Amino acid sequence: MTGVRKQFGATRALSDVDLRVGPGEVHALIGENGAGKSTLMKVLSGAVAPDSGSMHIDGVPFAPRRPEDARACGVAMIYQELTLAPHLTVEENVTLGLEETFCGFLRRRTMRRRVVAALEQLGHSDIRPGVRVRDLSIGAQQLVEVARALVSQARIVVMDEPTSSLTREDTVTLFELIRRLRDRGVSIIYISHFLEEVREIADRFTVLRDGVVTGTGSVADTPTERIIELMVGRRLSEMFPRVPREPGEPVLELHGLCGPGMPRNVNLSLRRGEILGLFGLIGAGRSELVRTVFGLRPTMAGTITIAPPGRPAIIDSGATPVRRLAQGVGMLSESRKDEGLALPMSVADNITLSRLGTVSRAGVLNLRRQREAARQWIDRLEIRTQGPAQAVWNLSGGNQQKVAIARLLHQSADILLLDEPTRGIDVGAKIQIYRLMGELAAAGKAILFVSSYLPELMGVCDRIGVMSRGRLADLRDVSRWTEREIMTTAVGGDA
Numbered sequence: 001m002t003g004v005r006k007q008f009g010a011t012r013a014l015s016d017v018d019l020r021v022g023p024g025e026v027h028a029l030i031g032e033n034g035a036g037k038s039t040l041m042k043v044l045s046g047a048v049a050p051d052s053g054s055m056h057i058d059g060v061p062f063a064p065r066r067p068e069d070a071r072a073c074g075v076a077m078i079y080q081e082l083t084l085a086p087h088l089t090v091e092e093n094v095t096l097g098l099e100e101t102f103c104g105f106l107r108r109r110t111m112r113r114r115v116v117a118a119l120e121q122l123g124h125s126d127i128r129p130g131v132r133v134r135d136l137s138i139g140a141q142q143l144v145e146v147a148r149a150l151v152s153q154a155r156i157v158v159m160d161e162p163t164s165s166l167t168r169e170d171t172v173t174l175f176e177l178i179r180r181l182r183d184r185g186v187s188i189i190y191i192s193h194f195l196e197e198v199r200e201i202a203d204r205f206t207v208l209r210d211g212v213v214t215g216t217g218s219v220a221d222t223p224t225e226r227i228i229e230l231m232v233g234r235r236l237s238e239m240f241p242r243v244p245r246e247p248g249e250p251v252l253e254l255h256g257l258c259g260p261g262m263p264r265n266v267n268l269s270l271r272r273g274e275i276l277g278l279f280g281l282i283g284a285g286r287s288e289l290v291r292t293v294f295g296l297r298p299t300m301a302g303t304i305t306i307a308p309p310g311r312p313a314i315i316d317s318g319a320t321p322v323r324r325l326a327q328g329v330g331m332l333s334e335s336r337k338d339e340g341l342a343l344p345m346s347v348a349d350n351i352t353l354s355r356l357g358t359v360s361r362a363g364v365l366n367l368r369r370q371r372e373a374a375r376q377w378i379d380r381l382e383i384r385t386q387g388p389a390q391a392v393w394n395l396s397g398g399n400q401q402k403v404a405i406a407r408l409l410h411q412s413a414d415i416l417l418l419d420e421p422t423r424g425i426d427v428g429a430k431i432q433i434y435r436l437m438g439e440l441a442a443a444g445k446a447i448l449f450v451s452s453y454l455p456e457l458m459g460v461c462d463r464i465g466v467m468s469r470g471r472l473a474d475l476r477d478v479s480r481w482t483e484r485e486i487m488t489t490a491v492g493g494d495a
């Protein structure tokens with residue numbers, strides 16, 4: 001790709017971008033949310049037409065007018081946001097647009113054999129071709145996306161955050177597959193915000209910032225700190241900024257808490273001014289615990305005690321989310337797309353939805369006050385948006401996450417339940433969220449921080465608890481943990 005330019009109205013998304021990927025190469029495309037990575041890949045896949053520039057595959061000019069043209073030339077896209085038809089089966093999704101026919105009839109047996117072979121390559125022959133996609137877990141759906149690329153016999157495969165919903169075991173399997181594809185001469189363009197993944201799997205990298213290439217080179221020869229500097233445009237003093245704070249009295253206590261299946265007999269105390277991290281493998285019960293506390297899942301046994309600053313303690317184990325909001329508890333769901341945000345609505349609407357009383361009078365919404373309230377949080381959290389009226393689905397992932405956090409702050413929550421708040425966002429946005437969490441804790445907020453990413457838990461939290469099979473297996477000060485001990489505890493071993 002040479003001199004690629006693309007402009008949307010007054011916004012220049014790509015400016016003279018060059019990208020060169022060799023045969024049998026894993027090339028990491030890196031950059032903050034909104035840097036232009038997705039637009040560049042949409043140009044490659046035929047979904048967006050460039051304003052200028054040229055593309056060549058194996059020296060042959062390549063100018064797809066639509067995604068079907070790119071796919072016919074051997075380009076396959078695996079998007080972070082799944083592009084599956086949930087009402088169709090695995091087989092139908094994998095072969096959609098790639099159907100084989102004879103005299104107008106589908107060759108179903110041949111198609112099924114190809115699907116089964118692709119799933120076996122992924123190490124997941126347990127995924128049945130006849131099951132509907134909506135009945136699969138998010139991780140399994142991600143594997144179906146990968147299987148579709150395998151069946152298409154692509155020469156260039158673009159993977160956009162392919163591990164965002166995978167377990168570590170599935171990630172290892174995916175990396176083995178990527179290496180096999182590379183050895184067969186397939187080129188992989190790998191987009192990820194996890195730089196440790198980039199170091200593990202990629203040969204070369206290209207960094208985009210504000211639609212411009214700021215650097216390219218060998219992954220092995222470039223320190224991680226230098227890659228981050230190319231991404232954010234400045235030197236970073238620290239990846240996990242620590243804000244001084246002194247944890248105080250307990251504000252949330254769980255005693256023998258049980259839910260339907262999970263959690264199981266959990267005892268936990270969260271203190272004012274503390275960031276308490278929860279780690280566990282997929283299925284360990286971390287999200288179930290948070291959702292039970294917030295009232296999204298029923299409490300089967302045990303007690304939940306809420307004691308926000310300046311208010312008497314309340315034992316309220318069967319509360320609804322509406323009651324929890326009134327008690328000063330806010331929750332950020334791990335799925336901002338499905339639960340965390342109303343994507344078609346504006347930034348102002350999303351920020352104020354859970355506390356409209358401050359921007360209305362006698363039941364009538366005051367639009368001016370709503371915009372002013374939204375602008376305060378936009379400025380404080382440095383949300384990159386055209387203004388309060390912009391639809392949330394037009395924002396980058398990191399800025400969408402900031403809008404979701406702004407809603408919790410606008411509703412004056414004292415206890416913040418944050419489930420994977422940094423998933424799928426870039427390094428710069430992560431650092432901003434880490435700093436914000438520290439500032440909130442220093443101001444007296446209590447934060448329960450669920451994450452699958454051990455380095456951020458070790459760098460941000462005061463204490464870390466490990467969930468295993470629905471139980472809180474261990475809870476210690478962060479200084480008393482090592483990553484190896486946390487992983488050992490998570491899989492049910494002796495730390």
